[in-house]
Amino acid sequence: MAQSVLLTGAAGRVGEAILGGLADDHEWRLLDRDPPTDDQPGEFVVADITDEEAVREAMAGIDVVIHLAGDPRPEAPWDSVLTNNIDGTQTVFEAAVDAGVEKVVFASSNHAVGNYETDERTPDLYREHDDYLLDGTELPRPSNLYGVSKAAGETLGRYYHDEYDLSVVCVRIGNLTRGHPPIDYERGQAMWLSYRDCARLFDRCIRADYEYEIVYGISDNDRKYYSLERAREVLGYRPRDNSAHFDGEEQVVEPDT
Numbered sequence: 001m002a003q004s005v006l007l008t009g010a011a012g013r014v015g016e017a018i019l020g021g022l023a024d025d026h027e028w029r030l031l032d033r034d035p036p037t038d039d040q041p042g043e044f045v046v047a048d049i050t051d052e053e054a055v056r057e058a059m060a061g062i063d064v065v066i067h068l069a070g071d072p073r074p075e076a077p078w079d080s081v082l083t084n085n086i087d088g089t090q091t092v093f094e095a096a097v098d099a100g101v102e103k104v105v106f107a108s109s110n111h112a113v114g115n116y117e118t119d120e121r122t123p124d125l126y127r128e129h130d131d132y133l134l135d136g137t138e139l140p141r142p143s144n145l146y147g148v149s150k151a152a153g154e155t156l157g158r159y160y161h162d163e164y165d166l167s168v169v170c171v172r173i174g175n176l177t178r179g180h181p182p183i184d185y186e187r188g189q190a191m192w193l194s195y196r197d198c199a200r201l202f203d204r205c206i207r208a209d210y211e212y213e214i215v216y217g218i219s220d221n222d223r224k225y226y227s228l229e230r231a232r233e234v235l236g237y238r239p240r241d242n243s244a245h246f247d248g249e250e251q252v253v254e255p256d257t
């Protein structure tokens with residue numbers, strides 16, 4: 001059944017991947033502080049997520065929130081992640097609970113756990129023969145202040161689930177690139193998320209039933225050091241792409257096959 005979905009940060013790259021695959025599958029309300037540059041499905045709300053009133057208005061009649069808006073830069077300074085990623089995320093969770101939203105899908109990041117990639121473990125960790133896997137049950141070990149803000153968002157989700165029974169899934173997104181995996185970047189190839197697997201994963205986050213979950217958001221890469229077990233089991237995610245199927249030449253993945 002089509003769900004009424006509020007997508008924050010809709011004008012960005014992850015928003016583009018989600019809408020590229022799912023524009024016709026749900027009823028969309030899009031929100032971003034930047035206005036759209038081209039035609040978009042549904043209604044577009046130009047607002048900042050730190051604007052409580054605007055966020056509250058945008059929640060009316062919504063079943064599911066996909067919360068992407070924020071500063072995505074691993075090198076982002078504290079004042080920006082504090083405002084956009086922590087304060088903004090709290091505003092979104094609070095408004096979702098008040099509006100009776102069923103589920104919030106939170107865009108977390110590989111950088112919430114980036115410091116598991118110790119000097120001893122890397123670069124072997126990024127290679128197929130290495131069987132070390134993070135599975136989402138580990139504590140955060142952020143690699144920068146941006147990663148700290150994502151760990152804070154996951155904790156906000158835990159609180160709003162436990163206190164208000166909101167269904168929450170935190171997706172620790174890897175490295176989203178369009179068409180092919182990052183070139184000459186082993187870490188990026190290990191955590192590649194193709195555009196079409198991104199759409200598949202977020203579709204499952206919209207449709208599946210869950211309580212509080214942390215899952216990894218990557219394609220089914222041979223090199224992976226993030227487990228897909230939980231995303232498969234709880235969400236029914238079935239990724240189709242694998243960075244190993246690219247040899248450095250331009251092999252473009254068709255948008256929706």
Ligand SMILES: NC(=O)C1=CN([C@@H]2O[C@H](COP(=O)(O)OP(=O)(O)OC[C@H]3O[C@@H](n4cnc5c(N)ncnc54)[C@H](O)[C@@H]3O)[C@@H](O)[C@H]2O)C=CC1
Pocket residue numbers: 008009010011012013014015031032033034047048049050067068069070071072073084088107108109110172173174175176177
């Ligand atoms: N692209 C990737 O590979 C990854 C992305 N993520 C997370 O996914 C989310 C989306 O990332 P991208 O699409 O790559 O970034 P992006 O920069 O392309 O898109 C983010 C969007 O959020 C909007 N935005 C930022 N702050 C806002 C605010 N205060 N109020 C309203 N809108 C605001 C921006 O205008 C932009 O359109 C971010 O939370 C990021 O941390 C996490 C891991 C990997």
Ligand SMILES: O=C1O[C@H](COP(=O)(O)O)[C@@H](O)[C@H](O)[C@H]1O
Pocket residue numbers: 072073074109110111173174175176187188
């Ligand atoms: O969280 C994010 O992670 C990806 C991958 O990190 P990188 O340090 O290997 O580039 C990054 O591209 C994205 O901008 C960021 O939001």
